[in-house]
Amino acid sequence: MPSETLLAEPAWIHDAVFMHVYPLGACDALMPNDFQSPPVARLDRLLPWLDVWAALRVNAVYLGPVFESSSHGYDTADYFQVDRRLGDDAALARLVGGLHARGMKVVVDAVFHHVGRDFWAFKDVREKGQASPYRSWFTGLRFDAKNRFGDPFVYQGWHGVEDLVKLDLRQDAVRRHLFDAVAHWVKRFGIDGLRLDAADDMDLDFFDGLHAFCRGLERPLWLMGEVIHGDYRQWARPGRLHATTDYALWKALWSSHNDRNYFELAHTLKRQVAAGEGMYEGLTLYTFADNHDVNRAASLLKELRHLPLLYLLLFTLPGAPSLYYGSEWGQQGRKEGGNDRPLRPPLPEPPGPPDSPPGLRAAITRFAALRHQHEVLRRGRYRELLVRSEQLAYLRELGSESLVVAVNAADKPSEPVDLPLPGAGEGEWVDLLESGRRFSSRGGRLQLGALPPTVGRVLRRA
Template identity: 50%
Template structure:
């Protein structure tokens, strides 16, 4: 378990938004200079008291970053592998841990495996890379098969995390991110719908390369201890505490915050007293604190 992360204060960045990047990738534009610009702000971020960066999807995608096209190359709207490698080196030099958003539950429709299935149908060597493919009917998008999208979003195609080939591809990318970029951890997007077997295998793989590697899962509902027990993940997003942080101020009633702190962290009966949950003021999926607070 990466206990070293218990002292981290994160500055959370949704890179494509912060960089004011084009909404869609034309797969032809020259490498952007986002990481050079962000490097120029590291001292400012450090002065806020932050010593870790959580950076939203930085690998090649079609649109918003969560529709991955290539896990092995940095999004061209942001930069390229060499520029990102230099950025990570500078971050570590200035005392920052670097954590990336890892999107392993789904890919975009432009991902090579999905495009191969579009071309070859049931004869594709990649048909087992995704779940619930149905070749007896066409999709609304015109494909010769129907498929499952994350939460009904058809631009996010549900991967089969139990496939050995899928794991080899994804874990190979993680190995590259650790060894070439020196990243310190991952935020696992949609961790609440990733299989526990996948999470266990990923955890063992990452810590086999870097023992203090930190894994944090995006979990909105449920028993957070399910994701942090037995070394599965080091942390999960603490949405319950997030809500209390702003609503207790708006209502001028600190009981909500006090109740939740006691419920979660009481040394004798707290539900998550043995879990280092990821507490956040806001993130890219919720209203900013400045908007939530009256």
């Protein structure tokens, strides 16, 4: 099979604007799971938000863990059972059905690196020891010592955490079980994609097998891996995954504002996506300003006035941009002493609290709308035009369509901005964010003058 066929992504991902939701937190689920209480359909609490997300121009939702787990969702107990704290199959089907009815795709967390100690096969090992037929399912399992829980065996955990038991993904029986779970999710709920948790700590050939398996399913799945560090091309390549998380861009987005150093962001973009030289040019990576594992963007930035600029950049740069629930109104949240709960709060009743800074939601909605309206922002090439400590300008181009994005992060007007646009000739450019504001191009230069404080422009030839 040709490599381009193996790598083919579902077409919708190029047009995606994600909302990322952590259901156990957003729905205020109790922790830990007692595994005895009847299911409570807390997922229904998300249903009133669907139209709100649609109004934000969201058209894809990434759901954090929704299957039975011991506590936070990443300690799976049963891949075939909806977490009773969130409801049952019918509750998840209602949510996915509501999203699909609004034209939204659904991606779910696939936590395949490890399971919780309550995972049914691991419980069998705890009960039967070496007599368990599942003893080969777990990495590093040995019966010559005790673990910290007092079991007469030891095993590998995620980064040494014994609550998270590492699966041996080389075992055919383990792969069959996980692949069967994926097939079940597709058939029962009609999901559109998987986010592979801890992908950067998993056997790469597991993803090759998953990709091959998914080609035989009744609907194509988008496969995206959580990768913190490394060359994303190890994971996003023909016959493997379609994309990874883009933590390099995440870091550059906030720290370049805090350090008044757009050179950092420009370097990251040139290295990753610059036309003709970027390592990941042509890949649609999953881009974000924050998520369930990192401090909220509103808490990371030293100055909240930069928050709209950060989102303008996110939505006009290559990738599939994602909002994290609540961040559209400037939700604060910091990880405290290793505790992730402040990052994963309950969702209030819609539409949520007032924006901080004011107008943030309207700005994000405008940026998302621009992305949907202009294919060049979704599929176009990236070319740097200007970089200064607090000003950045770049070109997105696709065929005959071109858009120029220019931002000034300073709290005062910039020095005059004069951008090289070879072949642009003479003409007028209109700012799509400020109706009626026009600028001239002459002799292959686009003259924007001084950019006002903390402002961004998206320009198109009139």
